[in-house]
Structure formats: structure tokens, C-alpha cells
Amino acid sequence: xxxxxxxxxxxxxxxxxxxxxxxxxxxxxxxxxxxxxxxxxxxxxxxxxxxxxxxxxxxxxxxxxxxxxxxxxxxxxxxxxxxxxxxxxxxxxxxxxxxxxxxxxxxxxxxxxxxxxxxxxxxxxxxxx
Numbered sequence: 365x366x367x368x369x370x371x372x373x374x375x376x377x378x379x380x381x382x383x384x385x386x387x388x389x390x391x392x393x394x395x396x397x398x399x400x401x402x403x404x405x406x407x408x409x410x411x412x413x414x415x416x417x418x419x420x421x422x423x424x425x426x427x428x429x430x431x432x433x434x435x436x437x438x439x440x441x442x443x444x445x446x447x448x449x450x451x452x453x454x455x456x457x458x459x460x461x462x463x464x465x466x467x468x469x470x471x472x473x474x475x476x477x478x479x480x481x482x483x484x485x486x487x488x489x490x491x492x493x
Contacts, residue, residue, distance in 0.1 A: 365381060365399075365404060365407075365408055365411070366408075367456050367458070368381075368408075368410075368411075368456040369408040369409065369410050369411065371454065371456065372410035372411075373409065373410050377410070378410050378411065378412045379408075379410055379411060379412065379456070380411075380412045380415045381404060381411065381415055381417050382415075382417075382439055382440070382443065383417055383418060383439065384435050384436050384438065384439020384440060385436070385439070385455065385456070385457050385461055386461065401415070401417050404417070427460070429460065429463065429464055429467065432460055432461060432463075432464035433464045433467050433468050435464075436461070436464050436465060436468050437468060440455075440468075
């Protein structure tokens with residue numbers, strides 16, 4: 365969320381949290397609650413005010429890459445299919461979500477042509493034509 369907020373601030377736009385882009389796995393702290401919609405609105409200046417986010421938007425288990433790709437495919441479909449023509453969307457993800465985004469959109473090699481292993485963040489721009 366912090367990365368998306370920083371980018372939105374630079375671009376002068378808002379961002380919409382999507383549960384499918386999560387990279388949160390409750391591992392150590394059994395008291396982890398995650399942020400509510402209201403807490404995100406109060407914490408991040410550039411978050412849209414009109415978004416749906418289930419309270420339990422994080423996972424309790426490690427997901428294999430194919431499950432994350434499927435989660436992204438299902439979660440992004442309504443967003444991307446309803447885009448007006450010539451509208452740009454920037455997806456911001458971290459960790460395995462970033463790798464899954466790359467696979468989902470067919471970008472599995474980096475600019476040097478090497479297989480991508482770990483990146484901390486992925487930024488994918490999409491324009492519907």
C-alpha cells in the first residue's frame with residue numbers, strides 16, 4: 365500500500381487496493397489483524413475512498429505460484445474487463461505477487477533476457493485498446 369501511495373502521490377492520481385494483489389502472509393504473529401478499509405483511508409492520502417476489501421484479505425498459508433497466478437487472474441478480470449479504452453492502469457505488487465503478475469502477463473524474462481528469480485516490486489502498466 366505504501367508503494368502504491370508513493371507512486372500515486374508522484375503521479376497526482378489515486379489508487380485502489382485489491383485483495384488479489386496482496387503479499388501478506390500471517391506467519392509469526394497470531395494477533396495480526398490487517399488494516400480495515402477505514403484504516404487504509406486514514407493512513408494513505410491517495411487511496412480511493414470507494415473500494416471493496418474483505419476484512420480477511422491476507423492469507424494464512426504459503427501459496428504455490430500457480431495458485432497466486434490464478435488468484436490474480438480471477439481478481440483482476442473484473443477490473444481489467446471494465447476498463448474504458450485508452451485508460452492506463454498500473455498494478456503494484458511485491459514478492460511472489462510480483463512474480464505471478466509477470467507470469468500472468470507473459471513477462472517472465474527481465475531486460476537482460478534472464479529468467480527472473482526474485483524482485484521486491486513489480487510495476488505493470490496496462491492499456492486497454
